[in-house]
Amino acid sequence: MKKLMLGNEAVARGAYEAGVTVVSSYPGTPSTEITEHIVKYDNIFVEWAPNEKVACETALGASIAGARSMTCMKHVGLNVMADPVFTASYTGVNGGFVLCVADDQGMHSSQNEQDSRHYAKAAKIPMLEPSDSAECRDFTKAAYELSEKFDTPVFMRLSTRVSHSQSLVEEREKEDCKLKDYVKNPEKYVMTPGNAIKRHVVVEDRIKAITDFAEKTDLNSVEENGSKIGVIASGIAYMYAKEALGNRADYLKLGMIYPLPEKKITEFAGKYDKVYIIEELDPFIEEHCKALGVNVIGKDAFTLQGEYNPAMIKKAVLGEDAAEYDEAGEAVPVRPPVMCAGCPHRGVFYVLKKLGMTVSGDIGCYTLGSAPPLESVDTTICMGASVSAAHGMAKARGAEFNKKLVSVIGDSTFMHSGITGLVDIVYNKGNNTVIILDNSITGMTGHQDNPTTGYTIRKEPTKQVNLITLCKAIGVESVVVADPFDVKNFEKVVKEETEREAPSVIIAQRPCALLPPMRKKYSGHCEITDKCRKCKLCMKLGCPAISVSGDSVKIDVTQCNGCGLCTNVCPFGAIEQGD
């Protein structure tokens, strides 16, 4: 029977069926569930690496050693691993090597909307793009064949709507795939200039050969409906086009988006009055067509931003309006994401706001400390930037500014790329204060273990990185552990450490409220007693459970988990932990 699977789950199934034995990834929405589903199969080594570069190198090493391997990341993760990726293109592979990159059109959970197809072209690595879960499974297997046939890494490009939509997939048997022999081959794997010069020739010949393959493969397919309109599309945009236009257009569906075929496109386009390129984000296919001298309509009719949908395609191509609908006719308040009730980060930002700190922020649940009413975060750029950007800020503005400046970085993010920034601070005589928000988990992406949690992805106990000794080893002499829910003490610690004329680290330690032990620990809910003087200081916490009704403050019992942070903030002892 067919099974309903997320696109990510289907990629995992494809990897399993293709006989993959080593997978190394770093989490990132919308790619995370690929790796989380592969773990469910036995006899595959699967790990969360500290960052994408390490993950990519691990998977490449496994490939060189003869295994079929995989690494999965979100689009910005590909930036982090770009270094090994570009050279992996030169070395090629031994066992098949597939890199799954998930773009986030519409930025549901990302800091930018980059189009990773450019990486395929820049690194000269072929890229496949499935449109639904069945193709996720099929294309993953095709990617391994391609990888070994042409001796190249292969990209699988996903997107939020492909990764996070469930559709039907038929499971097949696992292929019998053996570890390939390992043969020492420095000309291929030692990329000194002398060897790399020769490998570059191989890369260019390879991409020509794969372009020929692109002309013939059924990954790129034509669907004729006798229309005068031609559509060239791939990925989720193909599905939108299909729904919008049905049999009123002919289609060239591109399953392989790099390298793109030339003859196939020219021949297809030649048959129609009008040819539309329907692709989200950048005009990647469009520019290829235009370079071939093919007359197509692309970004003149469609936006460069965000997600597409069938209604906009119908309007642009057929001039037909979308369905009618009702509207509220008044402003409906937005509901942005918030830190959960019981979130340990809330105590940190309450204190930082109170002290008027400049906060060099980072990426994780704590990015939500930028939203009202906590509003303490000044910058959010990319993982790790909180530490190094604060170093730059302090060097630019001097000691006084630095006394009111802190970096905030999560435990997973610190392991990912915060450590090197801290080394920079110590080495180059900075005096910054870095607050590591140690909530014992990788929160934002849905609770993945990391090197500081003491468990592997399979929940086996393992060595745990000790943040205190790590920071001390780097050369930070003052490392203080403090509970962010003890707001008085936390405030004192922040004041002391920012005053210090030396680099310092504060480890704000309290586990995420959604972790099972904390769910057990917190119970019942808090209550406001008649000692309340309506000062509304508790409202500054931005807790989703506390709100003002009329002139009194109220706790919503369906939202409160009884964490008790508000009881520590109330100056009149008017909030009690009930049950």
Next chain:
Amino acid sequence: MNIMIVGVGGQGTLLASRILGRVAIKEGYDVKVSEVHGMSQRGGSVVTYVKYGDEVYSPIIGKGEADIVLAFEILEAYRALPYLRKGGKMIANTQKINPMPVITGAMEYPADIEKKLAEKINLQAVDALSLAEQAGTIKAVNVVLIGLLAKSTSIDKSVWLEAIKETVPEKFIELNLKAFELGYNL
């Protein structure tokens, strides 16, 4: 059939869409379920789409295209109004959860949403939170609402029961079946 499920991150909308997806497969349809993971799961507005029929291409539902909107919270129901097709049906939990702009006082929670919706569309508003409490836990709101939804479709009740049994963890089956019945028999 286009069904849009809306709510607040953490309310269990994903489970509801998974049960619904399973029901649709059992009925032999092509199905697509579009979920949201990541950032918005942290107390933000969440939307999932379930589409089934002979062949489904796009996993998303546009404005004016939902046959049924199943709303876990009344402000989210209001927000989803434009997605309901003319003549469609909305099933909404009357529970109110204040969004942060309301908590900070930057905006007001609109008054009388239920009444305003009922004037425009076919609305079934239900206090699903109380029913879930009756079933044993407020966390069962999602399955109470699935019960209500089941009653609005022509799919046989036994199919829904099977899908619930296959989707929820073993030890919560009984509780969830009770929650389903409370919604279904309303």
